[in-house]
Amino acid sequence: MRIATAKETYIADEGLLTTNTQRAWMIVLALVLALAPFVLNAYWLYLACLVAINVASATGLNILTGYTGLVSLGQAAFMAVGAYAVAFLDGHLGTPFLLNILAAGLIAAAVGVLVGVPSLRVKGLYLAIATIAASFILHFVFTNWVSVTGGMSGVNVAPARLFGIELASPFALYFVIVPVTALMVLGAANLFRTRIGRAFIAIRDRDISAEVLGIPLLQYKLMSFALSSFYAGVAGGMWAYFFRVVTPESFPFATSIFFLAAVIVGGLGTILGPILGAAFMTLVPELLKYVVEWLGPVFPNAGAALSPVRTIVFGALIIFFLVFEPQGLAEIVRRVRRFFHLWPFKT
Amino acid sequence: MDWLFFAEVTLAGLGSGALLALTALAFVLIYKATRVINLAVGEILMLGGYLFFAFSAGFGLPVWAAIPLAIAGGGAVGALVERALIRPMLGETPISVFMVTVGLGSVLMGVAELVWNTDPRALPDFMGATPVFIGEAYVSRKIAVGFVVAGVVIALFLLLFRFWRGGVALRATASDQAAAYSCGINVPGVFSLAWIVACATAAGAGILVGAIGGISPTMGVFGLSALVVVIIGGLDSVLGALVGGLLIGLVEAWAGTYLGGEFKLVTTFSLLIAALMIRPYGLFGTVEIERL
Numbered sequence: 170m171r172i173a174t175a176k177e178t179y180i181a182d183e184g185l186l187t188t189n190t191q192r193a194w195m196i197v198l199a200l201v202l203a204l205a206p207f208v209l210n211a212y213w214l215y216l217a218c219l220v221a222i223n224v225a226s227a228t229g230l231n232i233l234t235g236y237t238g239l240v241s242l243g244q245a246a247f248m249a250v251g252a253y254a255v256a257f258l259d260g261h262l263g264t265p266f267l268l269n270i271l272a273a274g275l276i277a278a279a280v281g282v283l284v285g286v287p288s289l290r291v292k293g294l295y296l297a298i299a300t301i302a303a304s305f306i307l308h309f310v311f312t313n314w315v316s317v318t319g320g321m322s323g324v325n326v327a328p329a330r331l332f333g334i335e336l337a338s339p340f341a342l343y344f345v346i347v348p349v350t351a352l353m354v355l356g357a358a359n360l361f362r363t364r365i366g367r368a369f370i371a372i373r374d375r376d377i378s379a380e381v382l383g384i385p386l387l388q389y390k391l392m393s394f395a396l397s398s399f400y401a402g403v404a405g406g407m408w409a410y411f412f413r414v415v416t417p418e419s420f421p422f423a424t425s426i427f428f429l430a431a432v433i434v435g436g437l438g439t440i441l442g443p444i445l446g447a448a449f450m451t452l453v454p455e456l457l458k459y460v461v462e463w464l465g466p467v468f469p470n471a472g473a474a475l476s477p478v479r480t481i482v483f484g485a486l487i488i489f490f491l492v493f494e495p496q497g498l499a500e501i502v503r504r505v506r507r508f509f510h511l512w513p514f515k516t
Numbered sequence: 517m518d519w520l521f522f523a524e525v526t527l528a529g530l531g532s533g534a535l536l537a538l539t540a541l542a543f544v545l546i547y548k549a550t551r552v553i554n555l556a557v558g559e560i561l562m563l564g565g566y567l568f569f570a571f572s573a574g575f576g577l578p579v580w581a582a583i584p585l586a587i588a589g590g591g592a593v594g595a596l597v598e599r600a601l602i603r604p605m606l607g608e609t610p611i612s613v614f615m616v617t618v619g620l621g622s623v624l625m626g627v628a629e630l631v632w633n634t635d636p637r638a639l640p641d642f643m644g645a646t647p648v649f650i651g652e653a654y655v656s657r658k659i660a661v662g663f664v665v666a667g668v669v670i671a672l673f674l675l676l677f678r679f680w681r682g683g684v685a686l687r688a689t690a691s692d693q694a695a696a697y698s699c700g701i702n703v704p705g706v707f708s709l710a711w712i713v714a715c716a717t718a719a720g721a722g723i724l725v726g727a728i729g730g731i732s733p734t735m736g737v738f739g740l741s742a743l744v745v746v747i748i749g750g751l752d753s754v755l756g757a758l759v760g761g762l763l764i765g766l767v768e769a770w771a772g773t774y775l776g777g778e779f780k781l782v783t784t785f786s787l788l789i790a791a792l793m794i795r796p797y798g799l800f801g802t803v804e805i806e807r808l
Contacts, residue, residue, distance in 0.1 A: 240611050291796045299792050302785035309782035477629035484622025
């Protein structure tokens with residue numbers, strides 16, 4: 170049971186972590202993240218990096234979809250913009266690694282504002298469809314702007330270098346990707362303690378009331394698009410250094426659906442949601458591989474069924490969460506926490 | 517400029533436009549009755565093609581039996597989906613329901629891959645191959661048959677909406693649910709009916725599309741072009757689906773021929789963005805005043 174948590178100041182009440190238990194758990198989490206690369210094997214480190222990249226992008230989409238209420242199916246295209254920006258800067262200008270990633274975010278943000286322009290005229294489902302259209306147009310640009318993107322064959326990216334050390338293995342990249350992602354999640358958590366973040370929430374809850382409160386809707390909607398695609402661009406930049414080759418097929422439309430699904434499964438409008446959702450949706454297909462290997466002796470052609478089964482499970486998870494647990498995994502975590510807070514009393 | 521060639525391209529465009537219009541009809545029916553944008557229409561179309569393939573090539577049924585069975589199969593899927601997934605989502609935000617249909621599309625695609633694997637297949641030929649000539653212009657027989665069938669079906673729907681009790685009930689539900697209830701219309705029944713008829717239409721369109729271009733689990737992409745059609749034509753207008761379908765079919769054919777195949781999709785989607793900026797409710801859709 171949680172006791173003695175009465176706050177005496179507003180500052181204490183508005184803190185990100187309000188109890189000592191939370192602070193202790195956060196330290197444990199930081200330690201686990203810092204020590205994990207020394208324990209995990211290469212395959213799991215690879216997955217950990219992939220999860221971190223997806224968490225960064227899903228957190229960005231959550232700013233747009235979960236907090237501002239603008240549904241976007243273009244997150245993968247923004248990631249691709251970031252990835253191509255990194256590939257171009259690294260290949261043609263040779264600028265340093267961290268600067269490239271930052272530039273990738275900024276370029277993606279500029280594209281995001283451009284894609285957000287239809288929100289001048291439409292909202293809701295129509296806006297979602299406009300982002301679908303934008304992502305197909307961007308795909309066309311990636312395929313045909315050969316001098317920058319290399320066309321269908323794509324571009325190769327040299328390994329990242331930081332302070333003269335070459336970051337080629339997942340082990341080395343882990344120490345860049347995970348801190349950057351942690352910083353971005355922290356940034357998102359802090360955003361919603363500021364005027365801008367609260368304006369986003371006001372727009373989501375009732376756009377007319379938000380306007381009456383003096384929030385210029387278009388400006389804030391575009392700002393939300395910019396922030397969200399900044400996150401996607403940075404994630405895409407890290408993706409480019411991680412996989413070291415970018416092609417138009419690296420970020421298909423299905424990836425946009427993946428990110429929206431991750432945010433929904435995790436829980437819209439929570440900081441924890443996209444973290445849980447992205448990790449869950451990235452790891453489930455991998456776990457299915459183990460299930461298939463385990464079933465191998467019983468069903469000889471189970472291996473061939475792996476890819477369709479992944480597609481089915483992916484769709485079924487979206488449907489299941491929307492119908493039965495619309496608040497997502499974050500709500501389940503909240504329920505568990507409440508049980509411990511109230512124990513031994515009735516939950 | 518070669519005018520004969522231009523005429524042939526235009527006719528082919530009108531033919532594929534008619535198929536787009538038929539698929540768009542499935543979007544319109546569902547949107548009109550239930551205010552749901554069903555992104556799984558493309559996958560139900562694919563399923564229709566595969567069901568026809570299974571009945572005719574797999575079980576060896578004659579074509580006149582396989583076509584109604586495949587269409588009925590599509591309708592059955594629609595009934596099941598409406599009852600099991602869409603009914604519990606009543607009253608949720610349109611975005612949630614939209615995402616449910618996205619998930620459904622993924623499930624249907626996975627099922628098709630699991631049952632029939634990912635290889636593209638050709639449907640057994642049932643239309644013959646003798647080309648049709650309109651004046652001097654050559655039209656592939658399949659496209660001509662597709663055009664005629666799509667035209668007849670759309671005309672039939674327009675008549676049904678005007679004169680059939682069920683069609684009138686559907687229009688009543690679309691214009692005001694509460695008033696429809698109080699007039700004794702079985703509104704949940706109308707929802708089911710709309711889903712069954714729309715999915716059956718999509719499955720029938722799938723047979724035609726599959727007969728022309730072959731079937732594969734990824735042919736659901738056709739549904740995205742049809743989505744463009746309904747946005748341009750107006751989400752709740754049957755006439756809009758027809759006009760928009762022919763328009764997009766023509767634009768795709770011209771862009772594909774004169775600019776190159778890769779320009780097809782990008783032209784359609786640019787047109788979509790332009791339509792959204794200028795006339796978000798579409799050419800024939802109900803004008804809704806919405807604050808941004």
